[in-house]
Amino acid sequence: MIALKSIIDTFSKEDQQKFITFLQEKNKRRDTKNIQLFKLMSIPELDSKSICRQLYEVDHCNAYHALRKRLFNALIDFTANKNLEDENSVDMQIIKYILASRTYLLQKNYDIAYNILDKAERLADEHSLFPILNEIYHTKIQYAPNYPKIDLETLILKQKNNRKQHQLEDQLNIIYAKLKLILNTISYKGEVIDFESQLKSVLADYKLVLNESLSFKSLYQILTIVNISALVTSRYFEIENFVMSSYRILKEKKETDKQLFYQIHIVYIIANALFRNKKFEASLTYINEMEELMRLKKGIYYKTFILKKILVEALNYNFIDKQETAIKLVEATIKKKHQDIESLLDLHLSLLMFYFQKADFAKAKWVLSKFYHTDQYYIEKAGIDWVIKKNLAEILLYAEIADDDLFYSRLKSFRRKYTSYLKEIDQSRILTFINYAERYYKRPEIAKSKAFAKALVMALEGTSTQKEDIFVISFYAWLKNKATDKNLYKTTLKLIKS
Structure with missing residues (x-):
C-alpha cells in the first residue's frame, strides 16, 4: 500500500x-x-x-x-x-537508425546505410550516448571493407576515443558511489571517518583526465564529489572557483536539454556553494537560472528540485535583510505535501532560525514542536549535522524563554551524546559556545563584561568570518548580541558582512 x-x-x-x-x-x-x-x-x-x-x-x-x-x-x-x-525519444530514434542501416547493409545499399549511420552518429555524439556510439562505430567498421568511401583508420580512432570517454564516465560513477557511501556513513550514521584521506585514497585508484569533452553527467558527478568534500569539511570557499569554471565549460555544451536533470543539480550546487560563501546576490542569480531550467520540458523535474530551490532562495533572502520574504516563502511551502523529507526538514529548521532571529519565540517553539521524533530518526532522515543544529537551536530557545528544566535537560543530553563526536571531527568550538551560553544563562550580567566579550573574540580566533561557516556565525551572533544588547537579526547580518 x-x-x-x-x-x-x-x-x-x-x-x-x-x-x-x-x-x-x-x-x-x-x-x-x-x-x-x-x-x-x-x-x-x-x-x-x-x-x-x-x-x-x-x-x-x-x-x-x-x-x-x-x-x-x-x-x-x-x-x-x-x-x-x-526522455528516450532520441535514444529510440538512434536505435531505429541503426536497425534500419543494418538492413540496408545486408542488402548492400551502402550509400543509404552509411548516410543513416552518419545521422545516428551525429545525434549520439551530441547527446554523449557512449554505449550507442560504440554500436554505431562497430557497425561502420564491420562493413567498411565493402565501402571504399570510408576511412577505416579514422573510424577506429573515433571508436577508441569514445571508449575512453565511456570508461571515464564509468570511473566517475564508481568514485561518486564510493564517496557518497562514505558521506552517508558520516552524515546518516554519525560515524567518524577521515573523509579527506578517504577522498585521496579513492581518487588515487583512478587516473582521470578532466576536460571540456566530458558529458553533463560526468561533470555533475565531478562537482558532486567536490561538493561532498566541502559539505563534510565546511570549506565551501575552497571549491567555488572549480565549481564555477566547470560550469562555464558545461554551459557551452549542446546537450543541455537531454541531460537537463544534471544541469539543474549542478546549478543548485553552485547556488548553495555561493550562499555558504556569503555571496547572496550571486547565489540568487543562479536560483533564478535553476527556476528557468526546472520549467523546461513541461516541468518534468520541477517537483524533484522545488524544495531545494526554495530552501537556498529563502536562506539568501534571510541574510540580505529580507527576512519577511524568506519567512513567507517557507511558510507557504511547508503547508503543501512533498516527498523530499530531507529538504522539508531543512526548511522547518530554517524557519525555526528565522523566527528565533526575529525574536518570535512562540512561533519558534511551534516549529520545534514538529520535531517529535528521536535524534536517531532524524540522523537517518537528514543527517547528524542537521540534528546538531536542531539541538543547538533548541538549547538557545529554552535559554531565551527561561525554561530552566528544559534548558539544562537538553544541554546535558547534548553533551552526553555529541561531545566525543564533535571533538573527533575537530568542531570543539561548538562545545565552547555552549559553555559560554550556559555561563550567560546562569549569570546574564557577565555578558556586559569586557572579559566575556574578549573571550568570545578568542573563540573565533584564527578563522575569518569570510571563511567561517555561516551557520556557526549565526550561533556565535547570539552570544555576541548578549554582550551588546542589540537586535539579534541585525547583529547577525552585521557580523556576516564584517
Missing part, C-alpha cells in the same frame, strides 16, 4: 488524467475497478481499509489485493511508456 501511494502522490493533475486515459484504453471490461482504486488512492485522507470498504463493502479481501497488484503493474507500464516518450 505504501509503495503504491508513494508513486501516486508524485503524479501531477495532468499525469493523473493521462494515467486514467491509459487505463481506459487498456481495460477490456467495463466492471474493472482499477480507475476507481486509483482515484481513491489519490485522496490523502483515505487509508487501506477505507478504500477496500468503498470498493468491496468489506475491510479486507483477496480481490482488493489482486486489484492493487494489477494497478501497480499498470503504473509501471505507464511510467515506462511515459519515459520512452519524454
